[in-house]
Amino acid sequence: MTISISQSLIQSSLPISQGAEAKVYKAQLTPDSPPILLKYRFQKNYRHPFLDANLTRSRIAGEARALLKCLRSGINVPGIRMVDATEGVLGIEWIEGHSVRKLLPGGAEDDGSDDVDNVDVIDSVNLNEYGVSVDELMKLIGVEIAKMHQVDVIHGDLTTSNMILRQPGSFVPPQNHDIKTALVLIDFGLSYQSTLAEDKAVDLYVLERAFSSTHPDSEPMFAKVLAGYAEIMAGDWPAIKHRLDDVRLRGRKRSMVG
Amino acid sequence: MPGKARKTPLKDADRDYLALGLEGSANKLGAGIMKHSKDGAATVLSNIRHTYITPPGEGFQPRDTALHHREWALKVINDCLTKAGVSMNEIDCICFTKGPGMGAPLQSVALVARTLSLMFNKPLVGVNHCVGHIEMGREITGAQNPVVLYVSGGNTQVIAYSRQCYRIFGETLDIAVGNCLDRFARIINLSNDPSPGYNIEQEAKKGHRLLPLPYATKGMDVSLSGILSAIEAYTVDKRFRPEGGTKDEDIITPQDLCFSLQETVFAMLVEITERAMAHIGSKEVLIVGGVGSNERLQQMMGIMAQEREARVFATDERFCIDNGIMIAQAGLLSYRMGYKTPLAKSSCTQRFRTDEVHVAWRA
Numbered sequence: 001m002t003i004s005i006s007q008s009l010i011q012s013s014l015p016i017s018q019g020a021e022a023k024v025y026k027a028q029l030t031p032d033s034p035p036i037l038l039k040y041r042f043q044k045n046y047r048h049p050f051l052d053a054n055l056t057r058s059r060i061a062g063e064a065r066a067l068l069k070c071l072r073s074g075i076n077v078p079g080i081r082m083v084d085a086t087e088g089v090l091g092i093e094w095i096e097g098h099s100v101r102k103l104l105p106g107g108a109e110d111d112g113s114d115d116v117d118n119v120d121v122i123d124s125v126n127l128n129e130y131g132v133s134v135d136e137l138m139k140l141i142g143v144e145i146a147k148m149h150q151v152d153v154i155h156g157d158l159t160t161s162n163m164i165l166r167q168p169g170s171f172v173p174p175q176n177h178d179i180k181t182a183l184v185l186i187d188f189g190l191s192y193q194s195t196l197a198e199d200k201a202v203d204l205y206v207l208e209r210a211f212s213s214t215h216p217d218s219e220p221m222f223a224k225v226l227a228g229y230a231e232i233m234a235g236d237w238p239a240i241k242h243r244l245d246d247v248r249l250r251g252r253k254r255s256m257v258g
Numbered sequence: 259m260p261g262k263a264r265k266t267p268l269k270d271a272d273r274d275y276l277a278l279g280l281e282g283s284a285n286k287l288g289a290g291i292m293k294h295s296k297d298g299a300a301t302v303l304s305n306i307r308h309t310y311i312t313p314p315g316e317g318f319q320p321r322d323t324a325l326h327h328r329e330w331a332l333k334v335i336n337d338c339l340t341k342a343g344v345s346m347n348e349i350d351c352i353c354f355t356k357g358p359g360m361g362a363p364l365q366s367v368a369l370v371a372r373t374l375s376l377m378f379n380k381p382l383v384g385v386n387h388c389v390g391h392i393e394m395g396r397e398i399t400g401a402q403n404p405v406v407l408y409v410s411g412g413n414t415q416v417i418a419y420s421r422q423c424y425r426i427f428g429e430t431l432d433i434a435v436g437n438c439l440d441r442f443a444r445i446i447n448l449s450n451d452p453s454p455g456y457n458i459e460q461e462a463k464k465g466h467r468l469l470p471l472p473y474a475t476k477g478m479d480v481s482l483s484g485i486l487s488a489i490e491a492y493t494v495d496k497r498f499r500p501e502g503g504t505k506d507e508d509i510i511t512p513q514d515l516c517f518s519l520q521e522t523v524f525a526m527l528v529e530i531t532e533r534a535m536a537h538i539g540s541k542e543v544l545i546v547g548g549v550g551s552n553e554r555l556q557q558m559m560g561i562m563a564q565e566r567e568a569r570v571f572a573t574d575e576r577f578c579i580d581n582g583i584m585i586a587q588a589g590l591l592s593y594r595m596g597y598k599t600p601l602a603k604s605s606c607t608q609r610f611r612t613d614e615v616h617v618a619w620r621a
Contacts, residue, residue, distance in 0.1 A: 018566065019536050020529075020532045020533040020535070020536035020537075021533075044525075044529075044562070044565075045561050045565065046525065046528050046557075046558040046559070046561040046562045046565075047521075047525045047528075047558075048468050048521045048525070050468050051468060051473070051521060051522065051525060054470075055473065156476060156477065157477045157533075158477070159477075159537065161537065190475070190476070190477065202476060206476065206477035206478075206479070209427075209477075209478075210477075210537075213418075213420070213425050213426075213427055214537075214538075216421075250431065
């Protein structure tokens with residue numbers, strides 16, 4: 001049996017981690033090209049094979065489509081290097097840096113058993129290396145999400161694990177900017193397109209919940225995210241804010257006082 | 259956090275403790291007696307349940323369900339005491355479901371609890387139904403700090419413990435998974451005995467055609483109401499044959515629909531559970547709630563867990579489906595931490611979120 005090009009590429013790559021959906025590898029397309037990140041949506045055996053194949057195909061294609069749209073619109077996302085929807089493989093730009101989750105208090109508290117091979121965990125990571133404060137970071141998050149929402153891309157799984165701060169060394173700042181880093185949004189596996197305020201509000205709500213379940217005292221931090229978001233969204237913000245308030249009430253069995 | 263055992267604030271029992279648990283938040287009336295011994299063991303002395311079963315095509319209405327609970331309360335509690343071989347005087351506390359659930363049935367059971375409390379001069383402990391499920395699941399399976407998938411007729415939540423609170427990572431944005439299954443059982447006129455979900459599970463084993471349905475996971479949340487509409491639409495499709503047919507024909511049978519519904523919604527539930535596990539780095543998963551007794555769901559969860567080298571914990575129908583003993587277990591834990599519900603505050607509430615409870619007994 002011959003194996004596909006994607007499979008042989010995976011076999012020659014270095015496994016980095018296994019997330020919920022996919023295995024991630026560091027690979028090289030040619031021996032002297034820069035490294036790329038391979039995201040392999042492996043088969044989920046708990047799912048009916050038919051359902052699984054359909055989901056994998058549509059998610060890889062959807063992810064590539066969303067990334068392309070973001071790239072065209074100047075949003076900080078990884079560049080695309082290869083796509084193989086049938087095999088479930090997506091190759092994207094390799095980004096040096098740390099996830100926001102690891103940079104914020106509370107986020108790195110886990111036992112790290114998922115990341116035993118990842119040297120980052122052992123390093124004590126702190127924001128100072130990136131030359132940004134927590135408040136600035138929150139604003140960067142808000143701004144990047146707003147830019148994405150402005151082109152009607154809904155991320156679908158915004159968490160602090162799905163945002164990376166670029167290592168200052170690997171980043172060329174645009175002219176007239178003194179900022180040393182950039183916030184990159186990753187993992188568009190659940191993204192879709194929508195113009196509705198509802199979908200944008202739900203996107204923000206998912207992030208709010210991720211904040212509150214991972215980081216202690218997240219409320220003021222998330223308020224800063226929203227402030228950065230509101231600034232970019234400008235005229236569209238009031239409608240989304242209104243929706244967000246609605247969505248917050250929507251979780252089941254919330255106490256309905258007043 | 260797994261791996262880092264912290265000292266539990268719960269002191270060893272200085273003597274044996276006995277708790278009576280009363281549950282009636284939906285169509286099951288349950289009573290159970292839990293014993294916490296000096297040596298740290300928790301023993302189920304009795305666990306009696308009576309279920310209000312409605313005819314096929316009908317759900318249970320609050321008023322009729324409350325009536326059922328009132329009619330059966332004394333019989334169930336008496337059986338429970340006899341089976342355990344203890345008298346009301348030996349009990350340390352009376353635990354009852356404070357919520358969430360259906361108003362009228364909750365109130366009927368709380369009234370019984372209050373009456374017993376006054377008659378025998380025993381303290382009351384109000385218990386959150388969801389926390390009851392989690393604590394019983396932990397006790398029975400020995401899972402230490404699992405991600406919990408709580409799936410029942412009224413609730414669908416992915417929960418993890420953090421800093422004395424059961425935090426909700428994901429949940430349904432509209433109807434609960436059990437509600438989705440129950441309502442579909444009504445549409446195709448399946449029996450409610452022993453439970454609609456059980457009968458769907460049996461029918462699904464005979465189905466083989468996977469029909470396309472919406473697959474609605476949003477981050478760690480799911481949406482199920484659209485799936486119910488979509489599956490209902492298949493029952494008016496011209497290929498639908500309620501009486502079934504041969505495998506080769508291009509037809510849709512009720513068995514195919516049960517199969518497709520289970521495969522789709524359970525895949526969604528396993529997916530959000532896995533995402534929560536990956537997010538917090540947990541290697542244990544516990545399934546609780548009535549739908550948790552579905553063997554196909556347990557099987558799918560098992561495959562997922564195996565693939566990420568995690569362990570899955572599940573219980574059988576005695577502890578999965580609503581019962582009195584889980585209320586006794588969670589109630590006794592908080593009673594041993596010094597918590598009592600004064601009579602004036604022994605009201606019930608239909609809305610009572612899992613994350614509102616202060617989990618004093620865990621580190």
